[in-house]
Amino acid sequence: MYASDGYDADLFGGVRFDTTADLVIPPSLIDQVIGQEHAVDVIRKAATQRRHVMMIGSPGTGKSMLAKAMSELLPKEEMQDILTYPNPEDNNNPIIRVVPAGRGKEIVAAHKEEARKRASSKNTMLLILVIGILGIALISGQLLMGIVAVAFIFMAFRSFMPKETAMVPKLIVSNKPDSTAPFVDGTGSHAGALLGDVRHDPFQSGGLETPAHDRVEAGAIHRAHKGVLFIDEMNTLELSSQQSLLTALQEGEFPITGQSERSSGAMVRTEPVPCRFLMIAAGNLDAVQHMHPALRSRIRGYGYEVYMSETMNDTPENRAKLVRFVAQEVKNDGKIPHYDPSAVSEILREAKRRSGRKGHLTVKLRDLGGLVRVAGDLAIQEGSPVTSVHHVVSAKQIARSVEDQISDEYIRRTRDYDLTIVSGNLVGRVNGLAVVGNDAGSVLPITAEVTPSQGAGMVIATGLLKEIAQESIKNVSALIKKFSGTDIRKVDIHVQFIGTYNGVEGDSASVTVATAVISALEDIPVRQDVAMTGSLSVRGDVLPIGGVTYKIEAAAKAGIRTIIIPQSNLADVLIEERYSDMVSIIPVTRIEEVLRYALVPEDKEAFEQKLLQIGKHMDIPKMPMP
Ligand code: ADP
Structure with missing residues (x-):
């Protein structure tokens, strides 16, 4: 009977253990490589x-x-x-x-010995010479001359006799x-x-x-x-x-x-x-x-x-390998206590979460190893003989990437200055979501303004986001045309990504951009307690994006209650438990669903009519409200 028997048999891929100390680690390094x-x-x-x-x-x-x-x-x-x-x-x-x-060491040692011998016979010779000269000088009463002669001999020896060590070879490899x-x-x-x-x-x-x-x-x-x-x-x-x-x-x-x-x-x-x-x-x-x-x-x-590879399939075999990975890391570290099954299961959950893909486990194992060590350190601090689940949970709070910490700080700061708006309705402003670095999300509000154009209509966006904005507007222009009947060539569309900094992912903003532009064009307010992420096809299908878990967590931290994500990303969502009660997630497949959810039109009927225009000629069933 093992402690792991209390868990679902498949969870650890059939591996049975009380703590990871029970596991066998293959002796050769190549067999320790996972995934x-x-x-x-x-x-x-x-x-x-x-x-x-x-x-x-x-x-x-x-x-x-x-x-x-x-x-x-x-x-x-x-x-x-x-x-x-x-x-x-x-x-x-x-x-x-x-x-x-x-052989190298022996050769150098032999040469050194030889040099030492030669040096000592040279010194003996020198000593005899000095005594001789001083003796003669004393006898002949020319002591001063004698001392000068000895000094000369010393200098001559230094300068003209080769140093013995100069002949000793050097072992370089x-x-x-x-x-x-x-x-x-x-x-x-x-x-x-x-x-x-x-x-x-x-x-x-x-x-x-x-x-x-x-x-x-x-x-x-x-x-x-x-x-x-x-x-x-x-x-x-x-x-x-x-x-x-x-x-x-x-x-x-x-x-x-x-x-x-x-x-x-x-x-x-x-x-x-x-x-x-x-x-x-x-x-x-x-x-x-x-x-x-x-x-x-x-x-x-x-x-x-x-x-x-960056991820591997979430199969029992691969989970078994990850269990062994925990054992390997604990053993290699040598300073932390082994893991009990509860702690290993939390590491497996984190591996799933970090993969960012459904049915996968991460293979970025150095970072995961970092978590294993921090949790172990916490166990040591507590004087616990094994690392348990609560150590891993606390470690996740501590072992966060710099990006994630910056993102938190950023959310706090923007809240201080009311840059984050998470309630009420506003025209042309949508809370989008972005990924920063590898494992941090951030709320990225997008605002749009539409003005009559003096010439050919233009898309005006600033800074780094110019291309992204232009691309996404081009992609959504067909939808906008269908929805509002407006030819966007007659207007200038200004788009601004508020308070962005480097590392904003491009395409996942296209649902957000489309919503902001339609809101501005039609003068329909957008709910600010909703955030959204998703890529958009020219026909209005909402397509999958990356980093969905981190985006949802960022929105939750910022105080947003409802998050619209692509239906196809739903299985990728693996948010931390503490956030799961804070937000509701709305999976969508079409832009109409997004608009229906996020916009607050005065004339609901006219709005519905316009929505129907988008899907016209397309073979899509009328979507129920999420
Ligand atoms: P890289 O060279 O790709 O940056 P390393 O080989 O230096 O990564 O990995 C650092 C540590 O992370 C390793 O010493 C090992 O403990 C762990 N690690 C990384 N990848 C794997 C893997 N595929 N299998 C097992 N352990 C891994």
């Missing part, structure tokens, strides 16, 4: 065939995890150490030697003898960290200088030799670095030189240093489109490109 079956497949193939991979997708979906897993999967190979040696013929061209892993292939994350590296560098030497001469080979530092590409080099957000690398990366990929070796032009290191250039790594380049679609075209083509030509 990325395609990418896992590709990584397995790429590892056996030694191919490069490009991963495209949102942050926190497991890209670097997969890259690390690939390094574990690479066929076993002899790892190598890389050493730099002084070059007696050309100081500025250090020699590179490659030896089996583990070191591996353990039986280690697996290295995984190196080169994300955001500057050129030196990526390609290797030679440090500046402030002395450069006079016996105080550090020899060139001793100032050489390996780059990420060299440390990834025979392993995996992972670079996220590829486009943030300078173009010249990307070019060098391409050379390194093609040649399998890359000399190290000082990266800073003004440094003495820039004069040094080693022999080519091996760097046969597999490249995993990652980023969102934008990153890929802005990366060096030759580099991209090289990776594509000798490897795979994969698109990372």
